[in-house]
Amino acid sequence: MKRVIIIVLGILILISCEKSKKEFSVTELEYADYVKVVKRADWGWLPLEKGKEEATINKITIHHGGVKFTADKDPIESIKNLQKWSRAEKDWIDIPYHFMIDLAGNIYEARPINYPGDTNTEYNPTGHALVEIMGNYEVQTxxxxxxxxxxxxxxYLAKEFSVPLSEIKTHKDYSETTLCPGKDIYKYFQDSSFVKRVEMKLNESD
Ligand SMILES: [Zn+2]
Known part of the structure; x- marks a missing residue:
């Protein structure tokens, strides 16, 4: 009898814990055929433990990781570590970026796009879709x-959120205190060739 009571109590506690776990809304994107994205569920993203005020995307901003990334490192391990650090050390809701790209060009979903990103510098990333290339492009290519x-x-993001080409920029364009995204990425913004390639992609996929 005692054992039955303990089991019933245990089940009741489990049910109430399940109910008290708050769910935060996560916008799931439907990608165009030409974009291959590793979804959060496929790399082991941990559900949000807290939310923040949501915002609509009206800019796209490119970053690099700032730390040299080499082919012997496991990108998924590194993304998981960034998630842990962001939540535990920075008290951010998640990874500061919405997408991350590894050395092989794999694109990973990170922070849900409905929540603004975070930064260690002085600009306000609200409304910016943040895309990060893993590595340090001051020293890498x-x-x-x-x-x-x-x-x-x-x-894809420009089309999905109607972001004009003039609002596709880099971190450095908003902050004087950073080298991000590094000179080997920034040069494609200085000569406008990157934005031209995006425009071509949009024209061919129309
Ligand atoms: Zn940056």
């Missing part, structure tokens, strides 16, 4: 596959 993936995800 952006490969063709990485650039192709970056063009595809940015073109």
């Amino acid at each position: 952006l490969s063709d596959v990485q650039q192709k993936s970056l063009v595809e995800i940015v073109a």
